[in-house]
Amino acid sequence: MDARAPKGTVDMLPGTARAWEFMTKTAQDLFGRYGFEPIYTPLFEHTEVFTRGIGEATDIVSKEMYTFEDRSGRSLTLRPEGTAGVVRAALEHGLAAQGSSAKLYYAGPMFRYERPQKGRMRQFWQIGAEVLGAAEPSTDAEIITLLVRFFESVGIPLDRMTLLLNSMGDEACRPAYRERVRQFILQKGAELCEECNRRADTNPLRAFDCKNPECVAVMADAPLLRDSLCDECAEHYESVKRHLDLVGIAYVEAPRLVRGLDYYTRTVFEVQVTHGLGSQNAIGGGGRYDRLMQEYGGPPTPGLGFALGFERTLLALEAAGVDVGAAPRTDVYVAAVDADVRPAAFVTAARLRDAGMAASLDHQARSLKSQFKQADRLGARLVVVIGPDELASGQVTIRNMDTKDETRAAVDDVVVAVRSRLG
């Protein structure tokens, strides 16, 4: 068989896995301080959860989903993002029912059928946070702050990230604006690429996302939503900015920032970095989705959240020269001189571990010399040597690997002796 992982997936070997754990722990601690609680939702959902939530016309739904039928003929889809499932779960369990609110975070893999490249995988990991049942602009500022603080906490220098901010309007002002953009595109049709022309009817705002230089140039003259926000949206947006100012979170207004999921309303944001991501630039992003719960048939429930990518965050950290997650270091290595004393070494290591120390030993009857090499490689500060001599006198030898001092201790006292020597 082919031992290689499927295209677009990777094994997270210990070095990467440690970074994953570091990021997860950082999030658990930080998000907890902001009042968020963990939630785990299924890795797959009924396909409709995503098609209705994310939007039929989006790239994700139209060409990137892992959709399959189970043995009963249900259409299921591996989650391409985390928000839809969390909102669905909140609806199912009434987590934000009747005016209550919920603050939830999750971490885990997402799946999108794409051509892999730097910072882009078919299975990729995200941490996300969602607030359901909160409409106030201070909530937007709070969750944006959390996102920025997370990146700071793991070690991305502030001067390497940019927070982009925009408002997408709501059902009161977006439809009219959308129509204006559509008209604009139709008018400029000849100057825009084929894809953008197609977008005119399906999702005109996405034309702002086109990287084609000519399209970018043309779209630069397109009407901006900022100039046609309804009063409520404009007010909300201003308030979000004021709250960010209050806590000193720097942002750059990006009136053309349009994110790839249809459920966003009002606030959208994205954190970009300049180094390490190849042709990608966003390490995290999110926004408000005040109509998503209704889309699922639930009561009107405002919501907002963000997601950040593990892989991209790690790339940004590496580019910034941040060393994440050192390998665990062995405190003490237990060396056996010959086969007769190996049971004693085995027991000694077990006792040291039971007492809370990190102990290692050889199981392959290697020479004493190679056991020392191993001890050195593992970074052991002490080596407990057990041999015929020691056993005869009921003692063990304890060598300090840094100073090379060797002392003896009674076998029965080895735990205490090692602990005191470890300081």
Add this chain to the structure above:
RNA sequence: GUGGGCGUAGCUCAGUUGGUUAGAGCGUCGGACUGUGGCUCCGAAGGUCGCGGGUUCGAGUCCCGUUGCCCACCCCA
């Protein structure tokens, strides 16, 4: 879906105009007078040269196909 680059030991790579037993560094294992590490020295193990065809007396080296990886487009985390 489209385009470009690349696939040689566990890892990073060399392999001359096609020519005999495919190399190096690192890593691993063993050894350098009797039970002791980091440096040094010696030695060993380890390779279907991605896979399949073809050209040739002969191919890791050339041609075709295929597959995988990487990077980019698209879009996003």
